[in-house]
Structure formats: C-alpha cells, structure tokens
Amino acid sequence: MPEMLGAIFAVVLMAFAYVLLSFSLEVTSSQGFPKLADKVVRGEISLLPVTVIVAILLFIVKEVLELFKKGRESKRKLFAYMSLISEELELNLWALKRLLKIVTDIENQEEDHPNANYTLLIKESGQEYIHGYDGDDLIESCSIPIVHDKYYEKFIASIAELDANLFNLAQWSYEEVRNMGHVRTGLIKALLAEENNEPFPHDLRKSGFLDYAKSELADTFTAMNALYKECTGNELQQHRIR
Incomplete structure (x- = not known):
C-alpha cells in the first residue's frame, strides 16, 4: 500500500512539473516577457521565490522516487x-x-x-x-x-x-x-x-x-x-x- 501511494504521488508531481514547464514556455514566448526580463535584470523583481519553490518541488520528486525505488527493493x-x-x-x-x-x-x-x-x-x-x-x-x-x-x-x-x-x-x-x-x-x-x-x-x-x-x-x-x-x-x- 505505501508503495502504491508513493507511485501515485510521484506521477502527480511529475504531471505538475510538466504543467509548470509548459506554463514557463508559454510565459517566455509571450510579448510581455522581454519587459519582465528587463525588470529582473535591473533588480526590480526577484525570482528567488520561484527558484526556491522549484528546488523544493524537485527535492520532493527525488525523495518520492527514491522511496518508491527502496520499496520495490x-x-x-x-x-x-x-x-x-x-x-x-x-x-x-x-x-x-x-x-x-x-x-x-x-x-x-x-x-x-x-x-x-x-x-x-x-x-x-x-x-x-x-x-x-x-x-x-x-x-x-x-x-x-x-x-x-x-x-x-x-x-x-x-x-x-x-x-x-x-x-x-x-x-x-x-x-x-x-x-x-x-x-x-x-x-x-x-x-x-x-x-x-x-x-x-x-x-x-x-x-x-x-x-x-x-x-x-x-x-x-x-x-x-x-x-x-x-x-x-x-x-x-x-x-x-x-
């Protein structure tokens, strides 16, 4: 049962990561993205919260996959x-x-x-x-x-x-x-x-x-x-x- 829940959670997280990547691609290809990039370069907007969230999500995905691997072993x-x-x-x-x-x-x-x-x-x-x-x-x-x-x-x-x-x-x-x-x-x-x-x-x-x-x-x-x-x-x- 724990292995099954871990597998389901991993699939959900990977799906979320895919959606997040697709959204990011849409944002970078939008007309307003160059202006947003200029503000980031000038320090008017910080991307730290976004990078922290992504890092946390990647860590969670890694741990869940590792747990799933250990469960199978x-x-x-x-x-x-x-x-x-x-x-x-x-x-x-x-x-x-x-x-x-x-x-x-x-x-x-x-x-x-x-x-x-x-x-x-x-x-x-x-x-x-x-x-x-x-x-x-x-x-x-x-x-x-x-x-x-x-x-x-x-x-x-x-x-x-x-x-x-x-x-x-x-x-x-x-x-x-x-x-x-x-x-x-x-x-x-x-x-x-x-x-x-x-x-x-x-x-x-x-x-x-x-x-x-x-x-x-x-x-x-x-x-x-x-x-x-x-x-x-x-x-x-x-x-x-x-």
Whole structure:
C-alpha cells in the first residue's frame, strides 16, 4: 500500500512539473516577457521565490522516487526470503514425517518384538541411522533426519524490519522447529544411553522418549504450515528431501 501511494504521488508531481514547464514556455514566448526580463535584470523583481519553490518541488520528486525505488527493493528482498524459507520448511516437513515414522514404528513393534534392541549407526557420509534388532533379525532401519534452520537464522533480523506479521509467524514456526530439533537430539541420546552408561533406562521404549516425542511434535506441523502459507499462499503438503 505505501508503495502504491508513493507511485501515485510521484506521477502527480511529475504531471505538475510538466504543467509548470509548459506554463514557463508559454510565459517566455509571450510579448510581455522581454519587459519582465528587463525588470529582473535591473533588480526590480526577484525570482528567488520561484527558484526556491522549484528546488523544493524537485527535492520532493527525488525523495518520492527514491522511496518508491527502496520499496520495490524491499519487496524483492522479502520475496527472496519467503522463497528460501518455504524451501527450508519443505525440508523440515520431511524431518517431521521421518521422526513421526520412527516413533510410530517403535510403538507398533513393541507387541510383536518385546525384546527388540535399538541402536545408532553412523555411516561414512555422517548420516545417522536407527537400527532395530530382534535377536539377529533387522526390524527397523531408518535415517534420522536433519532439522534445518539456516535461512531462518540468516534472514530473521531483516524480516523483522520488512514485515511484522511474517516475523511473528516465523518466530512461532521456528520455535516448533527447534522443539523438533530437541526431539532428534533426544532420540540420539536415548540410542546411545547404554553405550554412554546413562542412568536412565537403556530401552528406548522405557525411557519415556516416545511420549516426549509425540508431545513435542504435536503442534509442529500447524506452526510450519501457517508460515508456509504466508510465504507461498499454499498449504504445506509436499516435502523436500534435499
């Protein structure tokens, strides 16, 4: 809205400047202009007020055009921020789906595999996996997703200056994303509990992790979807793996 008003004001001022120029040309071509010029030369008439008014008008036009230019630049920056954050939300949707799948799988496997053991495997690429065994049988093998907040950390200060509503939604959404990151960290710690001689239960299903994870992840999608919809106009449905 401010950009539109600025553009309208600039057009009006340019139209006024054109009218003023046309009027000036008419005056200089009139028969009485030579006599007026003689009086100016003799100091009987001062043109200072006219020059001051023109200078002020030119300054106003310049400032309005500069404001309009800055408004367009801000709009382009905000569009870029929203595009990158929406991509990051698609990555985090994948992380949410995968974490929920891990929790659901472990719960569903408890009845048929009460003695299952879950461990952490780190591949050469650095990717972390959860493996579940019942004796020698592999019953679970799933990568542990990475939670992303790179673009949020990079752009949040600029977003705060450009769009208050987007800033508030981003704060809320990424608070839930950080909670999801805590769930991921908790999962890894629970898988390493026996190896690290942790004092709490070494069985992932008896450590309280599953209930904690479900509680933390319950509102994550709602917050991410609200921000995604603000950025793209669409619901957050398609995830992005990388």
